[in-house]
Each structure stands twice: as structure tokens, then as C-alpha cells.
Amino acid sequence: MTDVLIVGAGPAGLSAAISCAERGLQVQVIDEFMRPGGRLLGQLYQEPDGSWWNGIEEAAKLQDKAASLGVELQLGISVIDLNHSDDGWMVYTSTGILKAPALLLATGAAETACPIPGWTLPGVMSIGAAQVMTNVHRVRVGMRGVIVGINVLSMAIAQELELAGIKIAAMVLPAKNMINHDAGDPRKVMQSIVRLGHLAPSPLLRLGSGLMRYTPLQSLGLHLYPKGGFKVWGIPVQLRKAAVEIEGIEKVESVRVANLSPDGNIVPGTSRSLPVDFVCMAGGLYPLAELAAVAGCPFRYIPELGGHIPLHNARMQTPLAGLFVAGNITGIESAKIAAAQGTVAGLSIAAFHQVSGTEEDLRESIQNLRITRAKASIQFHPQVAEGRQRLESMYSENFS
Known part of the structure; x- marks a missing residue:
């Protein structure tokens, strides 16, 4: 059993893995594709300041950083089912059963x-x-x-x-x-x-x-x-x-x-x-959230975020013990925002494991995520920040 199991090796999943591993947790990442990086792999565009964003290079940086920290990455693996047990989460895959007390779903988005x-x-x-x-x-x-x-x-x-x-x-x-x-x-x-x-x-x-x-x-x-x-x-x-x-x-x-x-x-x-x-x-895109539904996570319909979203708070934590979400499963935004969400989720998982000195870093990462969102040159919906606030309020009203 690993400390953290992450489903999805895109910008959110890899950033979360790095954040967890930097704090001494044993991390395993699985993805059904043959290469890590998720949506990053196809991206190549010029930024407003004239610099170029090369998604393949960004994915390689994340992969190399995760590998240097001892993150175990397994590709070409599909998740078939998952459920919660006394020991944490049991994830049934195409190659066997994986177990972890903390599970992060960073499954991204699909096209409409x-x-x-x-x-x-x-x-x-x-x-x-x-x-x-x-x-x-x-x-x-x-x-x-x-x-x-x-x-x-x-x-x-x-x-x-x-x-x-x-x-x-x-x-x-x-x-x-x-x-x-x-x-x-x-x-x-x-x-x-x-x-x-x-x-x-x-x-x-x-x-x-x-x-x-x-x-x-x-x-x-x-x-x-x-x-x-x-x-x-x-x-x-x-x-x-x-x-x-x-x-x-x-x-x-x-x-x-x-x-x-x-x-x-x-x-x-x-x-x-x-x-x-x-x-x-x-x-367009919609959150690929089927695994969260299988897990029994409650959802809310937030049009500004792309549809039905797993209920979660600013710490990327769902109401289900040990279940976290990050990236486009939480709403359609850019890869940079997904990576920032992954960092938040990783720190939140470290706090879940009671790693000392995590809370201050977590608060800073949440603030950094909001700054990244405010500075984003591309937004898929003009009211995405309002949608986020409404979703977080729904969580607080029911699970604070």
C-alpha cells in the first residue's frame, strides 16, 4: 500500500505527486495513456509577452521532477472501479488492485x-x-x-x-x-x-x-x-x-x-x-468525472465550470474521507491552473497524513492558485471565479 494514489498524470496529477513527495509521502501515479503529461502534450502556443509555451517540454519537466523525488509512475493502466474500505481506497485497475489511504482523482476533461x-x-x-x-x-x-x-x-x-x-x-x-x-x-x-x-x-x-x-x-x-x-x-x-x-x-x-x-x-x-x-x-470540454461518481462523491451543477462538478472545497478535498480532486475534473480551466490546483491538492493530502508544517504552505498555495487564475490570459468562461466561490460555499454549507 502506498501513502497516496493519483489517477491521472496530467499537470494536476504530476504537480500533486511532486508536492506530496517533497513532504516525504510515498506516491504512486497511474494513467491510461502511454505518456505522462495529459493535455499538456498537445499544447504549443505563444504567450501574450511573446514567449512560447511548449506543453511537451512542460510535461517533461514535471515528469523529471517527480521521478527525482521517487514518485512511482505507471502508464497504460485503466481504472475499472473503486470503493472505500476501512484501510482507505481500493482502486481496481486493468492490472490489479491498488490501495491507498488517500486518493486523488485528476482525470481531466473530455470533448463534447x-x-x-x-x-x-x-x-x-x-x-x-x-x-x-x-x-x-x-x-x-x-x-x-x-x-x-x-x-x-x-x-x-x-x-x-x-x-x-x-x-x-x-x-x-x-x-x-x-x-x-x-x-x-x-x-x-x-x-x-x-x-x-x-x-x-x-x-x-x-x-x-x-x-x-x-x-x-x-x-x-x-x-x-x-x-x-x-x-x-x-x-x-x-x-x-x-x-x-x-x-x-x-x-x-x-x-x-x-x-x-x-x-x-x-x-x-x-x-x-x-x-x-x-x-x-x-x-468544447466537460469534466471527466465518472470515477468521482463511482466513488459516491456528491456533485453540483456549475455551468461556469463546465457542467456537473464533484463537490469540493478550496483545499481540493471532497466530503469523502481521503478523496481529493484537482485539474479539469473540478472545472474547465488552463493547464497552468490545473498544475496550481495539483500543488494545493498535494499539500492538502500531506495535511490529511498529518505531515507537520503543512498548513501554512497550504494557505499560500491556495492564494497562489487564486492569483494564477486572476492572471490567466485565457478563461473558458468569464464567470469561472464566481463559479468556484459558489461551489466552495455549497461545500461549507453542508460539510463545514
Whole structure:
């Protein structure tokens, strides 16, 4: 039996492992992927100050630090079930049963489906899959493609694909249906992406995005939005066009797009086929929290954090004894914030094990997490801090 078992070797899990190991705890980390790093592995982008963030390098730093502290890392292992016993947590995996008094779930996030007719054709993939294939496996996903879905995630990855020499013909919305209702609404999408205006590559786009933050101007902006869209990094971002069908016989051959009204309705007689050889579907992210549900952890629905979230406090502690959470399982945010959460969780686990001198470090790490969140250049939701506060209040009201 180890002191701490961590499920997930992404930025949150590895940072927690380091924090625990630095305080003398025996730590075991498992992950179902063949490489540690999680979402870090696909990330490659330029910071607002001009420096570059290379996720593969950041993952390697975390892995090397964890290894130097004696953290045991096992990859290619899937968790099948888990439950609590008198000795702590029993985790049933594809290679056997693991036990630990403290368990951290740092399972990350998964992509939301964004279905339209033809989305099962070869050549259609999630935007995250395109990122991993390009940046991790160095595989060209195609020569010319379309991204269906305009959000924080797809905007960031679109630039990465362009940097890899992959032509993005356009970014469009999905046609509205029962599942794609919000993703196909130009007004709601505009409200989401104007938060990225400070990252725009030209002063004109930064000014326009700043003005569009004012709700009265958004309606006017949608009515005046050019049919060809605005180009960002050379990619046409088209809020007034939607993909209505992906076309092809044995693989992707084209995407049929149509003009949209400001309310997101298809304008009759405007559809045309855009020849491409791949399509990326970008429906956003949601917390991958099934294991927390299996454990019996209570949940709360917090839209600002991406959906149903395991109930936890600022110390990343759930109401279940010895169960902790960190990273995107607690809400959709950046890798830097996930790493800061992992540090908090690691210190919280050390406090759970009654390691002396931990409480002051824990308070400092919680404050550092809040500062990191406040300084984040990209936020997946504008009210994420408010969502965090509401969730912590729910915990205090029921389990203080």
C-alpha cells in the first residue's frame, strides 16, 4: 500500500505527486495513456509577452521532477472501479488492485460532441484529436480542412494547426439542433470569443473585440459581421456561417455551409460546398468525472465550470474521507491552473497524513492558485471565479 494514489498524470496529477513527495509521502501515479503529461502534450502556443509555451517540454519537466523525488509512475493502466474500505481506497485497475489511504482523482476533461450529418465519415475528428496528432505524434491530419465550432479551445488549436502548415479554410458554427443549440447560436458564440480579443494578432481586431464586450453593440456587430468573416492568423472566422453537412462517399470530400441569420437560423438558398479533406469538430470540454461518481462523491451543477462538478472545497478535498480532486475534473480551466490546483491538492493530502508544517504552505498555495487564475490570459468562461466561490460555499454549507 502506498501513502497516496493519483489517477491521472496530467499537470494536476504530476504537480500533486511532486508536492506530496517533497513532504516525504510515498506516491504512486497511474494513467491510461502511454505518456505522462495529459493535455499538456498537445499544447504549443505563444504567450501574450511573446514567449512560447511548449506543453511537451512542460510535461517533461514535471515528469523529471517527480521521478527525482521517487514518485512511482505507471502508464497504460485503466481504472475499472473503486470503493472505500476501512484501510482507505481500493482502486481496481486493468492490472490489479491498488490501495491507498488517500486518493486523488485528476482525470481531466473530455470533448463534447458536436454532431451534424456526415460526422462519422473518415477524416472527421475532434479538435483535440487533431491537436494531439499534430503536436505529439507529428502526423498531418490533412492538407485543407474546416473547423466546425468556434470557442476558446478551437481558436487556440486552429493557430497550432496553421503553425504546422495545415491549411484551415474556415472556422464555422455547427447548424443548430438539439445538441448544438448554444454552439450554433452566433450571439452566444460571440459573447464567448470576445474574451480572447486581447490575444488577437492585430490592433484592429483587439479594438473590435473590446467594443463587442458591450452587450448593446453585439446585436449591431452580428448584423454587420462580414460574410467572409474576420481573418485571425489568416483563418476566416465566420460567425454567420454554419456547417449543415459533411459530404463524401468513403471519406471527407467537402463541407456544405450556409449563411446564418443573427439568430442562428439557416438562410434558405445560401448553401454551398467547400472542398476539404478533413473536418475538426469542436464542441468544447466537460469534466471527466465518472470515477468521482463511482466513488459516491456528491456533485453540483456549475455551468461556469463546465457542467456537473464533484463537490469540493478550496483545499481540493471532497466530503469523502481521503478523496481529493484537482485539474479539469473540478472545472474547465488552463493547464497552468490545473498544475496550481495539483500543488494545493498535494499539500492538502500531506495535511490529511498529518505531515507537520503543512498548513501554512497550504494557505499560500491556495492564494497562489487564486492569483494564477486572476492572471490567466485565457478563461473558458468569464464567470469561472464566481463559479468556484459558489461551489466552495455549497461545500461549507453542508460539510463545514
